Amino acid sequence: MALAKRGVAWAQMAVSKCMINGIGGFKKQEKSGLEWVNKAVTQNYPPALYLLSDKYRFGLASVLRKSQAKANELLVKSANLGYGPANVFLSNMHFQGTDGFEKDKDEAYYRASVAMALDGSDKAAAMLLGLWHQFPYEGIITEPSDYLACYYLNHVAATEDHGGMYSYLYCQSLQTLNKHLHNGPLSIPGFDMVPALFFWMRRSRDLGYSHALNQLKKWESLGQSLCANCSKEAQNGEKFKQCSKCRAHWYCSKECQVEAWGAGHKKDCKRARVIKFEDYLNAE
Secondary structure: OHHHHOOOHHHHHHHHHHHHHOOOOOOOOHHHHHHHHHHHHOOOOHHHHHHHHHHHHHOEOOOEOOOHHHHHHHHHHHHHOOOHHHHHHHHHHHHHOOOOOOOOHHHHHHHHHHHHHHOOOOHHHHHHHHHHHHOOHHHOOOOOOHHHHHHHHHHHHOOOOOOOHHHHHHHHHHHHHHHHHHOOOOOOOOOOOHHHHHHHHHHHHHOOOHHHHHHHHHHHHHHHOEOOOOOOEOOOOOOOEEOOOOOOOEEOOHHHHHHHHHHHHHHHHHHOOOOOHHHHHHOO
């Protein structure tokens, strides 16, 4: 409060949030809270502009009437002043064509890209960009990139993938990238993505994503039926030896396993657990 009274914009906004919501030792005082956020808005503090935009969009009990026009004006101003969350929100509005914004695929992509440029760890922006590159919705991206799909989806999958869906999607994007880079085959010794695919699919399953469980069963059934080195097919009841580290390949004999290890599986197996996409590509 002392800093807010001295005109510090972030403190004014913090006091506003506490008063509007009745938290942080403040009693609920929506009118006073609104006055404080307006003080920060007069200083063109982007987060405060975004906060006030939200209040105009949904209204604030008896102290502030809803106004879509005012909400949009404040939102655009906040975004143009470089506030990441405002750019993500604006991107969504242009993508959907809602809340008074025209449907504009170029503006949607531009705003999400701005948010990502402002904060390279912005998960909401990464999610939008990753999905648009992997599934080119309504032509929003004329030239989708498998590499960028992996790059952006990895941002979400590696850190805040609470339900496992983004680990699953990232795994799918790795598969697509591999087909693009190697013209189809997954298992090229030294450049084999299969161990990484199993790692991310298991991660997705462990986080509770049911599609990952079904996919893993299919992959494991296929993997157990074929030697990853010599392609020998397993006979009825025959059990091949599974790599104990990556658990992604099976071998008909110890000799085949040793041969595959020396041919490049050692590298593939080791880097399978590398979380960051760029580090995975550059791992030795």
